[in-house]
Amino acid sequence: QVQLVESGGGSVQAGGSLRLSCVASGATSNVKCMGWVRHRKDREGVAVLYTWGHTTYYPDSVRGRFTIIQDKSENTMYLQMGSLKPEDTAMYYCVADRLCEGTWSWRLSANEYEYWGLGTQVNVSS
Numbered sequence: 679q680v681q682l683v684e685s686g687g688g689s690v691q692a693g694g695s696l697r698l699s700c701v702a703s704g705a706t707s708n709v710k711c712m713g714w715v716r717h718r719k720d721r722e723g724v725a726v727l728y729t730w731g732h733t734t735y736y737p738d739s740v741r742g743r744f745t746i747i748q749d750k751s752e753n754t755m756y757l758q759m760g761s762l763k764p765e766d767t768a769m770y771y772c773v774a775d776r777l778c779e780g781t782w783s784w785r786l787s788a789n790e791y792e793y794w795g796l797g798t799q800v801n802v803s804s
Contacts, residue, residue, distance in 0.1 A: 679704045679705060679793075680702060680703070680704045680705055680706055680708075680709060680774050680792075680793045681702070681703045681704050681793075682700055682701070682702055682772040682773070682774060682793055682794065682795035683700065683701045683703075683772075683795055683796070684698060684699065684700050684770065684771065684772045684795045684796065684797060684798040685698070685699050685700075685701075685798060686698040686699045686798060687770060687798030687799045687800045688799075688800070688801070689801040689802075689803065690762055690800075690801070690802055690803075691802070691803055691804075692762060692763055692764055692802055692803065692804050693761060693762065694762050694802070695758070695759060695760045695761075695762065696759050696762065696800060697756055697757070697758050697759070698714070698756065698757040698759070698770055698772075698798060698800070699754055699755075699756055700712075700714075700754065700755045700756070700757075700772030700795060701752075701753060701754050702753045702754070702755065702772075702774065703753065706753055706774075708776045709729060709774045709775065709776060709793075710728065710729055710730065710775065710776060710777065710778040711726055711727060711728045711729060711774070711775050711778035711785070712726070712727050712729065712746075712748065712755050712772070712773065712774045712775075713725050713726035713727060713746070713772075713773050713774075713785070713786075713791070714744075714746065714757045714770055714771065714772060714773065715770075715771045715773050715789045715791070715794075716766075716768035716769065716770045716771070716800075717768055717769045717771065717797075718765075718767065718768040721789045722737070722739070722768075722789075723737065723785065723786035723787065723788075723789050724736065724737065724739070724740045724744055724757070724770075724786075725740070725744055725745075725746035725757060726746070726782055726785050726786055727746045727748055727755070728778065728782075729748065732748065733782075734746050735782040735783070735785075735786060736786075737786050740759075740766075743759065743760050743761045743762075744757060744758065744759050744760070745757070745758040746758075755772065757770065759800070762800075762802045763802060764802050764803065764804045765802075766800060766802050767800060767801050767802045768799075768800060769797040769798070769799050769800075770797060770798055770799075770800055771794050771795055771796075771797045772794075772795040773789070773791035773793065773794050773795070774791060774792065774793040775790075775791045775792045775793065776792055777792075
């Protein structure tokens with residue numbers, strides 16, 4: 679089992695920045711990919727990181743504004759968000775999976791992960 683705990687959400691004005699944190703515990707050595715998924719009207723994958731190669735992928739909606747970072751020594755993953763827009767308002771979930779099957783593009787659209795945190799809310803005002 680893997681436990682994920684997010685923090686760092688809050689309210690910010692458009693154009694501002696926030697950094698979300700996700701602390702992972704449990705059987706983290708078995709995790710092959712981690713990511714962030716946000717839920718507005720639907721679920722949208724905003725970042726995925728493959729732990730073995732440290733490769734990262736983003737959808738067009740956030741590429742260039744969001745960065746996923748892993749600190750293995752602290753078992754912590756971050757989502758650095760910049761140039762925030764009101765449409766970035768959502769509940770953000772930290773996610774992880776042991777198998778990570780499928781392509782990265784499928785993973786960003788399907789958002790099929792074995793482990794989910796409880797989420798942290800981000801509100802961006804105009």
